Amino acid sequence: MKAVYEGIADEMIRLVEREQLKDQSLWRLVTKQFEGTPDDGDHGWRGEYWGKLMRGACMTWQYTKDEELYAILTEAVKGLLAAQEEDGRISTYSREEEFQGWDIWCRKYVLLGLLHFYEICQEPWLKTQVREAAGRHLDRIIDKIGEGNGKKRITLASDAWRGINSSSILEPVVWLYMLEPKERYLEFADYIVKNGGAEGFDIFQAAYENRLCPYEYPVVKAYELMSCFEGLLLYAQVKGDEHWRQAVIRFADRLLESEATVAGGSGCHHELFNHSALMQTGTKYGGLMLETCVTVTWMKLMWKVYLTTGDMRYLEEVERSAFNALYGAVNTQNSACGPEATFDEPHYRSVYHRALAENGGRGQIFDSYSPLRRGIRGRAVGGFKSMEEETAYCGCCIAIGAAGVALVSQAAAGDSAGEAGPVPQRAVGDLVGEAGPASWRTAGDPAGGIALNIYLPGRLRTRAGETAVELSVDTAYPMEGEVSVLVKTDREVSFPITLRIPSFAESCQVFVNGVEQEKVRAGAFLRLCRRWKTGDRIRLSLSYGPRLVYGMENPEDHGSSRHVAVLYGPLALARDRRLGEVGGSVRVGDGKVSAHRLEDVEIPCQCGFSVGLGGEEFAMIDYASAGKTWGQDSAMEVWMPVKGR
Ligand SMILES: [Zn+2]
Numbered sequence: 001m002k003a004v005y006e007g008i009a010d011e012m013i014r015l016v017e018r019e020q021l022k023d024q025s026l027w028r029l030v031t032k033q034f035e036g037t038p039d040d041g042d043h044g045w046r047g048e049y050w051g052k053l054m055r056g057a058c059m060t061w062q063y064t065k066d067e068e069l070y071a072i073l074t075e076a077v078k079g080l081l082a083a084q085e086e087d088g089r090i091s092t093y094s095r096e097e098e099f100q101g102w103d104i105w106c107r108k109y110v111l112l113g114l115l116h117f118y119e120i121c122q123e124p125w126l127k128t129q130v131r132e133a134a135g136r137h138l139d140r141i142i143d144k145i146g147e148g149n150g151k152k153r154i155t156l157a158s159d160a161w162r163g164i165n166s167s168s169i170l171e172p173v174v175w176l177y178m179l180e181p182k183e184r185y186l187e188f189a190d191y192i193v194k195n196g197g198a199e200g201f202d203i204f205q206a207a208y209e210n211r212l213c214p215y216e217y218p219v220v221k222a223y224e225l226m227s228c229f230e231g232l233l234l235y236a237q238v239k240g241d242e243h244w245r246q247a248v249i250r251f252a253d254r255l256l257e258s259e260a261t262v263a264g265g266s267g268c269h270h271e272l273f274n275h276s277a278l279m280q281t282g283t284k285y286g287g288l289m290l291e292t293c294v295t296v297t298w299m300k301l302m303w304k305v306y307l308t309t310g311d312m313r314y315l316e317e318v319e320r321s322a323f324n325a326l327y328g329a330v331n332t333q334n335s336a337c338g339p340e341a342t343f344d345e346p347h348y349r350s351v352y353h354r355a356l357a358e359n360g361g362r363g364q365i366f367d368s369y370s371p372l373r374r375g376i377r378g379r380a381v382g383g384f385k386s387m388e389e390e391t392a393y394c395g396c397c398i399a400i401g402a403a404g405v406a407l408v409s410q411a412a413a414g415d416s417a418g419e420a421g422p423v424p425q426r427a428v429g430d431l432v433g434e435a436g437p438a439s440w441r442t443a444g445d446p447a448g449g450i451a452l453n454i455y456l457p458g459r460l461r462t463r464a465g466e467t468a469v470e471l472s473v474d475t476a477y478p479m480e481g482e483v484s485v486l487v488k489t490d491r492e493v494s495f496p497i498t499l500r501i502p503s504f505a506e507s508c509q510v511f512v513n514g515v516e517q518e519k520v521r522a523g524a525f526l527r528l529c530r531r532w533k534t535g536d537r538i539r540l541s542l543s544y545g546p547r548l549v550y551g552m553e554n555p556e557d558h559g560s561s562r563h564v565a566v567l568y569g570p571l572a573l574a575r576d577r578r579l580g581e582v583g584g585s586v587r588v589g590d591g592k593v594s595a596h597r598l599e600d601v602e603i604p605c606q607c608g609f610s611v612g613l614g615g616e617e618f619a620m621i622d623y624a625s626a627g628k629t630w631g632q633d634s635a636m637e638v639w640m641p642v643k644g645r
Pocket of ligand 1: 294
């Protein structure tokens, strides 16, 4: 399917492409790390940036098909391949220091970056070279990591987080096996799973047994944990293993139950799972939360679980995270970290400011943490590492954001196999071949129809069998619930169009050429199966208004439940100091809330409302647009304290 969107999703992708992914000096910087051993000194993760950026860039290219971007990526890949050593090693650690700290994690990202490029690579000779390089890179790891013969146990190959960072290499190991079905790759994947993911605790089995929530595991680093489960899902799919597939689904269900927040993403204590559903209104912690790496990985995991289950709850979490936490983290106003920002190393502040001055005072394109209670953006640069003798830097969240922004274009609509869920269980033989995991995202058979998952305005082009089909989608969703879809086809053709009826819709009507459809239900997919012809029109009319949600009761924190937030469709609304008071208590009164769209809001935003609550009126805007100056002048909050509750 070829999608050309308008509106925020398209704007975000193109902004990131222009400002970050086409920045050749950034590519030179992250590629250059592999020429030396810059991670030896602090056992750092300077080797992750290349692969993370490459993944996001390839996913972006799959949407924009921009030739200049493709040329830049090709050069970046050639640069990396040039750094590969005789025995296949690609690492930012020396041989003396290798397989400690974040070395395997970085090598995982090298492998992922190569495989993502392999998927979009146009030149057969380069494609072959990339796959071979990826294979030799993994071979070297398998020679050193595993069971017996003086090998190092994978969970001992890092002293951080019980080795879950290392175990998360599972995903690209399985992916490479799909491209090149060598037994040793599958055996290595078997080994990683059997080893349990974490040192001294089997995260995979714990998820299957389902007695604990992830925040009760002995290791709660959110991003790395979810990365392991992305790998486990691919492993289960390739092996046709229902036990491990169930483990991932149970893990995701536990996350939805215990870790979801009103703005999407997760982790309300720094970068950790901490029962975020409860702790998002906690009054005893004012530190960093909702890491952008967590948001993106949360979206990716939920999307993959959606594909294997067809259950809308996971898809809605992708949407919620995109429109709130993720877009909120995109630096749309060229802001920069101010005096309140904290740095892990004191001298990093001067590194940051030197780089900032060179960039005309414009900060990094992605922010790293997002507030929910009164706070500001731009409080820290996650995973900050200085490079090139303290003249340059990058960070984990800066490097991951592009993948999240591009994922929205993939998740919004697709050629779907229908209600049963787009990814059927297939035997290993069918999965091995040219097509990597990304080809599953819009799974399979075009005669299976088109699914509209997240309503973005724009045009979708695909084929139903032999017939070219185009859908023009006209909507101001999610600010408004009216969606119009105009069909264009070469000739009359039968195929289903599947519409997601969001769970938050209070009521919904669907018309095809003016005829109202039956069995339209919020929280379910509506499958319209008929002979379509040019001029056919689908009209979807979703009605929803503001919803008030309360903080949960916490016996250890009585202030926690004394918070309210206002949601509007998939959007969390926020107060922003540029528009009025922030941090002051609100009255809830009878619990009724109203919201009237403001025509003119004096600051850039997706939408603004005059919210009526407890007899008072105040302005709120979409969460993603709030706080964008990264300073106290745009202090913001979603969770508002409640007077006398
Ligand atoms: Zn991060």
